[in-house]
Amino acid sequence: MNLTSLLTHRHPWSSRPCLNRLVRLGTGLKDRLVTRHTNVFIQQRREQTSQVHGERPALVVPLSWAATTATVPFANLGDALSPVIVSALSGLPVMHHHFDARTERLTCVGSIGHQVKHGTIHLWGTGARARPLLKPPSQHWNRLVQTHYCVHALRGPLSAQLFQQQGLDIPDVYGDPVWFLPAIVPPAPEKKYELGIIVHLSELNGGTDRSTVNERFLRYHIPDALASQVRIITTITRPSFDALEEKLHEITACKRIASTSLHGLVLAETYRIPCVYFRTQGRGVAFPHLKDETERIDLRMRDFYRGIGSETLFVYGQPRPRPTNWEHLIQAIDTHWIPIHWSAESFLERFPLPLAFNPLIEQLGDRTRFQSLQL
Incomplete structure (x- = not known):
């Protein structure tokens, strides 16, 4: 099976150009998807701590979320869950990238889809706060020419309509990543x-x-x-x-x-x-x-x-x-109150990285990696 067939078999929606750039790279433990770009979706870097000479670089997921800063030192619960969920599902550490970083990166939890710009942005479960049904697009958000959006799944149809008004192809699959918590x-x-x-x-x-x-x-x-x-x-x-x-x-x-x-x-x-x-x-x-x-x-x-x-x-x-x-x-x-009966399989399948575990049938074991997260 060639690369294109492999990706299409794993993700039927992967015929889009943004996903055809993905290739497989052995990590010594398992194969993970990375990109050919210098600013890669899963970045290679060496840990700053001491390492044995010649050790394979670590893999890190670049992620944009509303993180804490020197002036905003406390986290908002929904925003802070984004790096935890991505790290858990991918089995990898994450690195914070600003909303306007000129890199290839992922966005996840939160109403931030209308705020991220520049570079290549992969959106999974992301929402947007604009009012697409009540105002013309020019009054609340315009797609930036220098930004490439790869939409894997959005939070809901209102967020999808906002992006569709900008000429983007949006899959008809929705959900919030917090569902897997x-x-x-x-x-x-x-x-x-x-x-x-x-x-x-x-x-x-x-x-x-x-x-x-x-x-x-x-x-x-x-x-x-x-x-x-x-x-x-x-x-x-x-x-x-x-x-x-x-x-x-x-x-x-x-x-x-x-x-x-x-x-x-x-x-x-x-x-x-x-x-x-x-x-x-x-x-x-x-x-x-x-x-x-x-x-x-x-x-x-x-x-x-x-x-x-x-x-x-x-x-x-x-x-x-x-x-x-x-x-x-x-x-x-x-x-x-009536419990929600929602099947999350299709939404989980749109996660743009290989899964380290399946939250629909497994419970995450080791959570020590989260201790180093700066939310």
Whole structure:
């Protein structure tokens, strides 16, 4: 079997030019896909630590994600999961590349598809935050001539439409890579809270892991009698794997989840925790249709849930200035939540690197490589 046939057999969608550049290179342990370019998709480099002379260079995956910086020293949960998931699935370490790096690189978790530019960008599970259905493309995002996009799969059809408006060929396969996290990070060993409330960054009074919800938002007020049962959870974490795992255990220690954060919902769904979109408009339970543009639904939620085949979204409306009836919210989740039955095989097949393990049938063993990740 020649190279083209081999790639087409492994990935039927690999007839695209961006994937025909891939060749196989032995690593001494297994064959992995790399590119012929100087700025390669899986880069060869020697570790800076001492090595035996003549040892084969290490392979590293170049990845763009919203990483921490000197001025933004705390990580956002969804963004920080990107390097963990790519490293776990590929079995390789990752190296951070800026959104405007002139290199060949991968993007994964997050609404960053409209922000990355220059070089060759491989997108898998990536979303975009623009409003393709409501505005002409020229008003929110234009494809850069000097950027080559290789779209393997996007988060959902709204992200896909944004790229299609720029003349790009988009596969009809969607998903969020966070879906595979239970095979990488086991849930908390026990349930501690009746309800976890995951709040979006925009609802906090700061940008640290100690930031609290804006005190003007009375809907988050928890009476003393329920303080040990209802847990407010932010998506901000210290930039280490241990801190990230601690945050995931805080979430999975909840029996139910109400969230204004997309990845709060994705995490709840994939860990099979009953959950609801905690909308700031309306009152009580509703099931708006995801294709109804008159409904006020966060575009990221709309994008993800439509991508996995849902037609409606379970929401619980509660205006920010009004206190929440937590018992009623818990009862609503128990009554109306239905587990998602989504087959992720096609989405996993679009992962543009060979899999080190299959998260659909295996549990990741050694996670020591994550300790060195700078999120």
